[in-house]
Amino acid sequence: MSSAGIRTAPAGQAASVAALETAAGRLPGYGRLTRIALIGNPNSGKTSLFNQLTGLNQKVGNFPGVTVDRKTGISQLTSQHRAEIIDLPGTYSLYPKSLDEKVITDLLYDQGSAQYPDFVVVTADASNLRRNLLLFTQLADLGLPAVLALNMMDVAEQHGISIDLAELQQELGVPVIPMNARKGIGVAALKIVMAQQLDAPSVSFYEPEPELLPMIRQIRYYFNLHNDYLALHYAHQFRQISFLTPDEKAYIAELVAKYEFEPTARQAQETIARYNRINELLLNVVLVTRTEKAEPYSNRIDKVLTHRVWGYLIFVLVLFLLFQAVFAWASYPMELIDQGVAWINSLIQTNFDGPLISLLTEGILAGLGGVLIFIPQIALLFAFIAVLEETGYMARVTFMMDRIMRKFGLNGKSVVPLISGMACAVPAIMSARTIENRKDRLITIFVTPLMSCSARIPVYTVLIGLVVPDQPVLGIFNLRGVALMGLYLLGFVSAVGSAWAMKLLMRTTERSYFIMEFPVYRWPRWKNVGLTIIEKVKAFVFQAGKVIMAISVILWVLASYGPGQAMEQAETRARNTAISQALTPAETESRVASQKLESSYAGRFGHLIEPAIRPLGFDWKIGISLLTSFAAREVFVGTMSTIYSVGQDANELTVQQKLAAEKDENGQPFFTPARSASLLVFYVFAMQCMSTLxxxxxxxxGWRWPILQLVYMTGLAYLASLLVYQVLK
Structure with a gap:
């Protein structure tokens, strides 16, 4: 292939930093951060590269106008040059099949967008270069300035694949950087290239058929587009391009009808033509130095991990290990945090007094304790999930569970939201957009909140700790861990059962297919696991934590004050009763605190809803907690901590000790096994989350499905809780 007109790699990739910083001043958008988009096939190492480039300087938002996750971060390319890195969803081509992939085309088609990148870094799996180059050739024909990050060079070498990097760079006309993003190899070289001024690649890989040129040129000039291939994509996808107006879409529709343009057939022709070109290119670039005769070890492992019997047993053991860790390993740091908050509260109350001190100890610190105590469990849960994803096992679980899901009317891709729902229902529901079948997607969205998310862990932990003995099972498992896993399995069974019922009601007959590429097995990259833990813990502390703290302060106010003279009258009644019954000073103060709480604004509101929840075994205090936890499930424990702290000497007690010390009207422990089980079952099924709605x-x-979801889950929770309490009491 002639090199005429092809721009070779920038000379001197090892150029001095000073020279690069000078070049940086000539970058597009100088005066603001250079915007660089990461794009690549799934499992091409894009996320690892994003983590290497940005470290902890990451944030998650949404792409403008859609709810697809948008991860961005800041990367220090040189000592004086920083860039904004945008991590785009993984895709195999620029013809999107899901909402996740659609945001890529919306971004790359609209040069007038404020989010339009200055250039793109395309990640490619060096061990499967043929397939990965399809996406690159499409981006090149769009005229986007690009760098090819040739990742997984170690895997290619293990498979006996040798790549002539200089020849590949010459053929593509863009810089090619060999990398191992998981270990950070090649990241410094990539930063140097990204800091330089990059021009659009001058190589063309595909020319539209001559008979299409009249239609393409009319679209191109009407929209003032910079090349023919972009105009061709407008013809292919104008119905899905969000930034086009109805009139603009109507204009393209007329042209498509006039020239009898068939998108599906043309896409197939284009893909075949591109692969023909890629095959010719790779003949001079890729050399296979040896042929693997033995079966790859990953296939041998897959035969066990995805076996129809052993695969499920192994998965159950992995879940056992996960939930045992959440209870056993997290117990020590949780106790330290809980006792530390109680000690600080006691210290402050011993040395200071007054309304502001009460607000600090009974409101703010009690709420803070309800946030901090669960950090070890949240961190462990997401650490396990990150390790399962990093090693490649999570993809196998998804494939394996597909066999079960189809029997209940769920799409194979529904497994991803359901498994993700164990972490958080909000991103899990958002991940359902990868399901093409609309009915399958709606059913998946509807039942996903029934999976027990990490926000339920605080409720489960405290209540299980109250009524389940801390004793071993079979010598290796902890009974509390077994109980926790049972609650998760109950949520899973209810989700698939609800899906099966919806399948019958909605009469789904359309077939769908599940296709997933297995990533290779790897040891987890602990830096990526650590970043995941930090990101999730920060989200819990600063998002859920803000809600918990705010509600704790509001609750303290509502529980510390009442209408008119109600609080003073309640105190007088309590002291008179104490005198008549000859109570001790400690018993008197406890009676006063209880009477005042019951007469407060919070107490009156709790009594208002108590008749509806009394059949479930709940009292007005639990009723307050149920309502406040609708903002976020994990608020329940913070609310209970605050409710049982107000006006009492319970601040030196832990949250669990406060609940264990609560007595009913007969002086018996309030949180009996029947009442605790009823509350646990209620939280397994109840929606209890505004963010999920x-x-x-x-x-x-629309509001139709959220309202149906709320009514169904609340009704299911009420009936299940009623049944459990009435049977067990």
Missing amino acids: AATYRETK
């Missing part, structure tokens, strides 16, 4: 509203574009 908001996510369902965004994904379904």
Whole structure:
């Protein structure tokens, strides 16, 4: 292939930093951060590269106008040059099949967008270069300035694949950087290239058929587009391009009808033509130095991990290990945090007094304790999930569980939201947009909140700790861990059962297919695991934590004050009763605190709803906690901590000790096994999360499904809780 007109790699990739910083001043958008988009096939190492480039300087938002996750971060390319890195969803081509992939085309088609990148870094799996280059050739024909990050060079070498990097760079006309993003190899070289001024690649890989040129040119000039291939994509996808107006879409529709343009057939022709070109290119670039005769070790492992019997047993053991860790390993740091908050509260109350001190100890610190105590469990849960994803096992679980899901009317891709729902229902519901079948997607969105998310862990932990003995099972498992896993399995069974019922009601007959590429097995990259843990813990502390703290302060106010003279009258009644019954000073103060709490604004509101929840075994205090936890499930424990702290000497007690010390009207422990089981079952099924309803509203574009979801889950929780309490009491 002639090199005429092809721009070779920038000379001197090892150029001095000073020279690069001078060049940086000539970058597009100088005066603001250079915007660089990461794009590549799934499992090409894009996320690892993003983590290497940005470290902890990451944030998660949404792409403008859609609810697809948008991860961005800041990378220090040189001592004086920083860039904004945008991590785009993984895709195999520029013809999107899901909402996740659609945001890529919306971004790359609109040069007038404020989010339009200055250039792109394309990640490619060096061990499967043929398939990965399809996406690169499409981006090149769009005229986007690009760098090819040739990742997984170690895997290619293990497979006996040798790549002539200089020849590949010459053929593509863009810089090619060999990398191992998991270990950070090649990242410094990539930063040097990204800091330089990059021009659009001058190589063309595909020319539209001559008979299409009249239609393409009319679209190109009407929209003032910079090349023919972009105009061709407008013809292919104008119905899905969000930034086009109805009139603009109507204009393209007329042209498509006039020239009898068939998108599906043309896409197939283009793909074949591109692969023909790629095959010719790779003949001079890739050399296979040896042929693997033995079966790859990953296939041998897959035969066990995805076996129809052993695969499920191994998965159950992995879940056992996960939930045992959440209880056993996290117990020590949780106790330290809980006792530390109680000690600080006791110290402050011993040395200071007054309304502000009460607000600090009974409101703010009690709420803070309800946030901090669960950090070890949240961190462990997401550490396990990150390790399962990093090693490649999570993809196998998804494939394996597909066999079960189809029997209940769920799409194979429904497994991803359901498994993700164990972490958080909000991103899990958003991940359902990868399901092409609309009915399957709606059913998945509807039942995903029944999976027990990490926000339920605080409720489960405290209540299980109250009524389940801390003793071993079979010598290796902890009974509390077994109980926790049982609650998760109950949520899973209810989710698939509800899906099966919806399948019958909605009469789904359309077939769908599940296709997934297995990533290779690897040892987890602990830096990526650590970043995941830090990101999730920060989200819990600063998002859920803000809600918990705010509600704790509001609750303290509502529980510390009442209408008119109600609080003073309650105290007088309590002291008179104490005198008549000859109570001790400690018993008197406890009676006063209880009477005042019951007469407060919070107490009156709790009594208002108590008749509805009394059949479940709940009292007015639990009723307050149920209502406040609708903002976020994990608020329940913070609310209970605050309710049982107000006006009492319980601040030196832990949250669990406060609940264990609560007595009913007969002086018996309030949180009996029957009452605790009823509350646990209620939280397994209840929606109890405004954010989840908001996510369902965004994904379904209306209030019909969120309202049905709320009514169904609340009704299911009430009936199940009623049944459990009435049977066990």
